[in-house]
Amino acid sequence: xxxxxxxxxxxxxxxxxxxxxxxxxxxxxxxxxxxxxxxxxxxxxxxxxxxxxxxxxxxxxxxxxxxxxxxxxxxxxxxxxxxxxxxxxxxxxxx
Numbered sequence: 001x002x003x004x005x006x007x008x009x010x011x012x013x014x015x016x017x018x019x020x021x022x023x024x025x026x027x028x029x030x031x032x033x034x035x036x037x038x039x040x041x042x043x044x045x046x047x048x049x050x051x052x053x054x055x056x057x058x059x060x061x062x063x064x065x066x067x068x069x070x071x072x073x074x075x076x077x078x079x080x081x082x083x084x085x086x087x088x089x090x091x092x093x094x095x
Contacts, residue, residue: 004032006052009059021068060082
């Protein structure tokens with residue numbers, strides 16, 4: 001699967017890595033979308049969307065976490081939220 005990465009929203013990890021939200025496939029629904037979570041990695045209440053502006057709004061303004069990863073060969077990936085220890089800042093970039 002060719003994964004779509006949202007490079008417009010960049011999260012900075014404490015390691016200095018830059019992380020970007022990415023689409024993943026839900027094995028149950030077969031949907032390919034950005035996955036956003038209000039609390040942890042709980043599938044109940046998970047929002048799946050392909051709308052990049054909605055991803056940015058939910059992460060920046062509504063404290064949702066999102067599956068994100070780095071772009072380098074030694075990839076860091078996980079579910080990240082702005083107001084947690086591992087993310088020091090974010091930037092909305094013009095693409």
